[in-house]
Amino acid sequence: DADVTQTPRNRITKTGKRIMLECSQTKGHDRMYWYRQDPGLGLQLIYYSFDVKDINKGEISDGYSVSRQAQAKFSLSLESAIPNQTALYFCATSEPGPQARDTQYFGPGTRLTVL
Amino acid sequence: TQLLEQSPQFLSIQEGENLTVYCNSSSVFSSLQWYRQEPGEGPVLLVTVVTGGEVKKLKRLTFQFGDARKDSSLHITAAQPGDTGLYLCAGYNFNKFYFGSGTKLNVKP
Numbered sequence: 001d002a003d004v005t006q007t008p009r010n011r012i013t014k015t016g017k018r019i020m021l022e023c024s025q026t027k028g029h030d031r032m033y034w035y036r037q038d039p040g041l042g043l044q045l046i047y048y049s050f051d052v053k054d055i056n057k058g059e060i061s062d063g064y065s066v067s068r069q070a071q072a073k074f075s076l077s078l079e080s081a082i083p084n085q086t087a088l089y090f091c092a093t094s095e096p097g098p099q100a101r102d103t104q105y106f107g108p109g110t111r112l113t114v115l
Numbered sequence: 116t117q118l119l120e121q122s123p124q125f126l127s128i129q130e131g132e133n134l135t136v137y138c139n140s141s142s143v144f145s146s147l148q149w150y151r152q153e154p155g156e157g158p159v160l161l162v163t164v165v166t167g168g169e170v171k172k173l174k175r176l177t178f179q180f181g182d183a184r185k186d187s188s189l190h191i192t193a194a195q196p197g198d199t200g201l202y203l204c205a206g207y208n209f210n211k212f213y214f215g216s217g218t219k220l221n222v223k224p
Contacts, residue, residue, distance in 0.1 A: 035214075040217075042119075043214040045212070058211070097163075102210075
């Protein structure tokens with residue numbers, strides 16, 4: 001079984017709809033991240049969380065919100081989806097390592113299309 | 116924002132050729148990572164470099180961290196079709212990762 005799972009894997013929705021993307025992990029890591037990937041732009045950090053009570057904005061948090069329901073679960077919401085939020089979304093976990101050798105583990109991604 | 120620029124953006128070569136991918140920034144990073152991503156999957160970590168000037172080898176892949184810890188390169192020797200994929204560099208500072216835009220590599224048999 002995969003260590004980091006994302007649901008759904010694909011979603012098509014309409015402008016103005018509320019969407020939730022879910023992420024679960026079995027790695028036991030405290031740190032979790034949500035990224036967005038657009039062609040030619042690499043991965044951009046949306047939100048990150050270092051434990052259940054810790055939520056931090058990333059580079060592109062406008063239009064998104066998150067919830068850390070448990071150590072293993074971190075969900076991303078789009079309150080009112082718009083077409084330029086069409087992208088590939090990745091959840092990741094990490095464990096701190098010595099000398100900045102943190103290792104990130106990524107889920108398989110959710111492809112979201114907003115019409 | 117701590118920007119990382121990768122070049123080239125696209126690379127299409129024949130099996131057996133050598134290639135180098137570059138990752139440059141004006142920011143200093145505590146460490147730099149290289150990932151490989153295949154279609155329909157998330158990125159997978161290949162290597163982490165920490166020390167300025169550090170060189171790491173992973174079979175036919177050689178990774179180097181610049182002396183000033185602002186840039187890095189990935190060199191592949193005798194590329195194979197199995198090397199095809201998107202290669203991403205990521206700089207690490209203050210508990211966050213900053214990703215480059217990626218190099219899409221296609222190795223033709």
